[in-house]
Amino acid sequence: MNMIPDTSRARVLVVGDMMLDRYWFGEVSRISPEAPVPVVKVERLEERLGGAANVARNIAALGAQATLLSVVGTDEAGRSLERLLAAEKIDARLHEDPALATTVKLRVVGRQQQLLRIDFETWPTHEVLREKLAEFAARLPHCDVVVLSDYGKGGLTHITEMIRMARSAGKPVLVDPKGDDYERYAGATLLTPNRSELRQVTGRWIDDAELAEKAQKLRTRLALDALLVTRSEEGMSLFQADGMKHEAAIAREVFDVSGAGDTVIATLAVMLASGLDLAAAMSLANRAAGVVVGKLGTAVATLDELKGAC
Incomplete structure (x- = not known):
């Protein structure tokens, strides 16, 4: 029985x-007469929080207090994000960049299957990012755990400095990494790459023993307290100085894995901030991931749903 602490x-x-x-x-x-593609008659539109905003949404759904620091454009998509964040009671500290087009991922879904995704994005300016760094320093004393959600869109240009500042303040730092340059995450408390993301950095492995060897070498080189690898149907593995702990995937029908990584890091952060150790937090994160993969699109595992899964 996984005991869920008071997260409030x-x-x-x-x-x-x-x-x-x-x-x-x-x-x-029907198929289009113009090209061999399906014709989708759109019947319903929906907007949801994505990326770091989805992490914050997952944190709030677990009953914790979420503060979000990010950058948006002065556009319609940015205003939609502000409205959605307010509805979720997330303390959003958004810096506006007039030169930035707020990142939008448009998914076309037919017959409960994603048929197409269209991305709209630009990078924030250096001046706005510097301003965000100053507010980050001001917010540190008022949090228990820091989550850095890197989607490779330029919002974490100063992540190395953020990690240093947070660790100097005694705050655990959890990072959802992106790309193949993990040196910039050195000194973090925990990285949470998925299986394919880790392969980009360490190369492939043939068995669990080789995975453990590669993971521990990476953890040591980057001076991390821990490395958690999410492995889809193979569950998740936590690597620390004293060895490895594995959690098997929760057996249920997988409907959509998009956003599951957000749920994992959000649950880890909330449980660590509530007093659990990493191993216990991982067990609950695994169950929360089992909840969200049974839903369509970016979704959350609520506190009640997590309790029901334990």
């Missing part, structure tokens, strides 16, 4: 790339 006093600061997830749902009944 947990305070998590989330910094990173956020985006607006748009969904066009419709019916597919």
Whole structure:
């Protein structure tokens, strides 16, 4: 039995790339005469918080206090994000960049299957990022755990400095990494790459023993307290100085894995901020991931759903 602590006093600061997830749902009944593609008759539109905003949404859904620090454009998508964040009671500290087009991921869904995704994005300016760094320093004393959600959109240009500042302040730093340059994450408390992301950095492995060897070498080189690898149907593995702990995947029908990584790091952060150790937090994160993969699109595992899964 996984005991869930009182999460109401947990305070998590989330910094990173956020985006607006748009969904066009419709019916597919014919192929276009213009090209061999399906014709989707759109019947319903939906907007959801994506990226770092989805991490914050997951934190709030678990009953904790979420503060989000990010950058948006002065556009319609940015205003939609502000409205959605307010509805979720997330303390959003958004810096506006007039030169930035807020990142939007548009997904076209027919017959409960994603048919197409269209991305709209630009990078924030250096001046706005510097301003965000100053506010990050001001917010540190008021949080228990820091989450840096890197989606490779330029919002975490100063991540190395953020890690140093947070660790100097005695705050655990959890990072959801992106790309193949992990040196910039050196000194973090925990990285949470998925299986394919880790392979980009360490190369492939043939068995669990080789995975453990590669993971521990990376953890040591980057001076991390821990490395958690999410492995899809193989569950997740936590590597620390005293060895490895593995959690098997929760057996249930997988509907959509998008956003599951956000749920994992959010649950880890909330449980650490609530007093659990990493191993216990991972067990609950694994169960929370089992909840969200049974939902369509970016979703959350609520505190009640997590309790029901334990």
